[in-house]
Amino acid sequence: MSVRRVMGTEVEYGISIPGQPLANPMVASSQVVNAYASATVKARRARWDFEEESPLRDARGFDMSRQVADPSQLTDEDLGLANVILTNGARLYVDHAHPEYSTPEVTTPLDLVRWDKAGEQVMLDASRRASALPNGSPVNLYKNTTDNKGVSYGAHENYLMRRSTPFGDIVRHLTPFFVSRQVVCGAGRVGIGQDAREHGYQISQRADFFEVEVGLETTLKRPIINTRDEPHADPERYRRLHVILGDPNLAEVSTYLKVGTTALVLSMIEARFLDRDLTVDGAVAGLRAISHDPTLQHRVTLTDGRSLTGVQLQLEYLDLAKKFVEDRLGSDADPQTLDVLARWESVLTRLERDPMECATELDWVAKLKLLEHYRDRDGLEWSDAKLQLIDLQYADVRPEKGLYHKLAAMGRIERLLDDASVEAAMHDPPEDTRAWFRGRCLEKYADSVAAASWDSVIFDLPGRESLQRVPTIDPLRGSRASVGELIDRCDTAEELVRALTR
DSSP states (O other): OOSOOOEEEEEEOEEEOTTOTTOOHHHHHHHHHHHHHHHHOSOTTOEEOOTTOOTTEETTTEEOOTTTSOGGGOTTSOOSOOEEEOTTSOEEEEETTEEEEEOOOBSSHHHHHHHHHHHHHHHHHHHHHHHTSTTOOOOEEEOOSBOSSSOBOOEEEEEEEETTSOHHHHHHHHHHHHHHHHHHHOOOEEEESTTOOEEEEESOSSGGGOOEEEESOSSSSOEEEEOBOOOSSOTTTEEEEEEOSOOOOOSHHHHHHHHHHHHHHHHHHHTTOOOSOOOBTTHHHHHHHHHTOTTSOOEEEBTTSOEEEHHHHHHHHHHHHHHHHHHHTGGGOOHHHHHHHHHHHHHHHHHHHOGGGGTTTOHHHHHHHHHHHHHHHHTOOTTOHHHHHHHHHHTBSOTTTOHHHHHHHTTOSOOSSOHHHHHHHTTSOOSSSTHHHHHHHHHHSGGGEEEEETTEEEEOOTTOSSOEEEEOOSTTSSOHHHHHHHHHHOOSHHHHHHHHTO
């Protein structure tokens, strides 16, 4: 009924080695992850536990055969690449050719922003440590999702949902929302088409890479609604909605609204509150067309015959969400839910009037304003290569180089968090999910943790013939309130496991 739900993000970062265009990105990514792990992780013996992962299970009721799956889908195989668990409960690893940071599980949009921003700082620290290695080369990382040469990499979101919600309802109601959501949370991109051959500017970095409406794949035939059924929780009670079409945001308001509005829409779907058919004719084409029009005037046709802009389609969802919160929560609505609704309405109202009014809040508008400044000053056409370099520089994680960071330092990007809060989240786990248990075990009992995953921590204890698995199947158990006192009084992992298995 509110924005509160278990969720997280996974962001693959763009990587480059200046002056070495033929450098192996998998090797470079491993150096980045290992450099951070060597300097900050107390004991590097803990491995990621793949046993409970099932990436080929489809929410439509079947498992894809491993023989026909693309190798990129086999995320349950240990390829020997760098892969560590951090004391904040996050996962830092190499996903094919990119370093990736997966946030710990959180329950509110603001906490998601906090641990997602902590990931940017982890990556900054990691790249600096890798660059400083003996005989090392400078490594640059970018929070973006395409190299503008036809390759796109992931910026995924995950939301825990009730298993009882029919998957058909999710597809029907969520697809139009995702088609239009980019007007609020697009990251902006110079170039049209997967390889950016057509000149211009568009709202989303990912829109051109989607080909179907529903499917299991994440790197080929990318779907608007991904059907991977891998809950990392009790499969009888939950499903995990794996969202792959979002952009990686730097602006905190963009991230906040991205996950906050999505959480509200999911609550409405679960409650079967949505009574309007907002289905878009040709959703994939509509997704791309909305992205290609930063004036926000393009209209998509709904199956009921109406023609709406992306902003107007979002306003339909906003209207429903306001009625939903009033109907189900009334005066008991929590402050963050009310804040998401208020910001959502404010942003959409101003986007409809003049998108540039949102330049301090939304990535795609902030970037467009910056690019238009250079275009006006230097007389640049959209075909000028300098503009793609500016686009890339916006995403640079280095505060002395990244244009987003320069705008934020000048007060031209609104912040929701302070630096101290983000820095603390680099090391401390969220207190209200199982990430607390995972992170504190890595902090306090590092020498005894053999492996961990989202839904278990595995201990190697002296005198025990077998490894001891502590399941964490419920994402809301293992919080500070439930296990904090226990961990505080157990000096060793042996004491902890003994107490948990009595």
